[in-house]
Amino acid sequence: GAVVSQHPSWVICKSGTSVKIECRSLDFQATTMFWYRQFPKQSLMLMATSNEGSKATYEQGVEKDKFLINHASLTLSTLTVTSAHPEDSSFYICSAIQGPGQPQHFGDGTRLSIL
């Protein structure tokens, strides 16, 4: 149980393209979803916390207009990296929780490479 699916796994695209990443909880309803990015050999960095039907809460230093988050249902959240540039290249990971006090379950991650 508690499976989180993230799609796509890999994206390679040109600078200036917008990229959309989906995060789905397959067998549970997620009260909250989280979006992280991780650079090589570094820790996970929380970007934003997303609750269904409300605006995402962004961490300090994360541009909300650059990283658009939509949490339309209890099983789906999307992250759109708008006008991506090479410095946005990273490993993006989503996670979801079933309820307060429950552990996070992570998606497989999306490796984004901007040329």
Added chain:
Amino acid sequence: RKEVEQDPGPFNVPEGATVAFNCTYSNSASQSFFWYRQDCRKEPKLLMSVYSSGNEDGRFTAQLNRASQYISLLIRDSKLSDSATYLCVVTRRNFNKFYFGSGTKLNVKP
């Protein structure tokens, strides 16, 4: 001071060894505790939750010490497949904020 601190390692141990990691947390209001493992270039995977009474899952034992504000993970009879980075995760009472340690790298060698 960081919310959660871990020794980055690496811990280099031979197969069959017993190894232990500690993780300290700074906020006494912390409520829930977890250990995750992360393999290179992969997502973190939940290893185990940590309960006040301590808990064991096969070769893995987790302990919580609220007085000293640390949690520990003990791995017995290490396998090559245990090589990974182990992340300590702590949440506060509002539960929506998770604090990650930077991870402890374990290398199990033949």
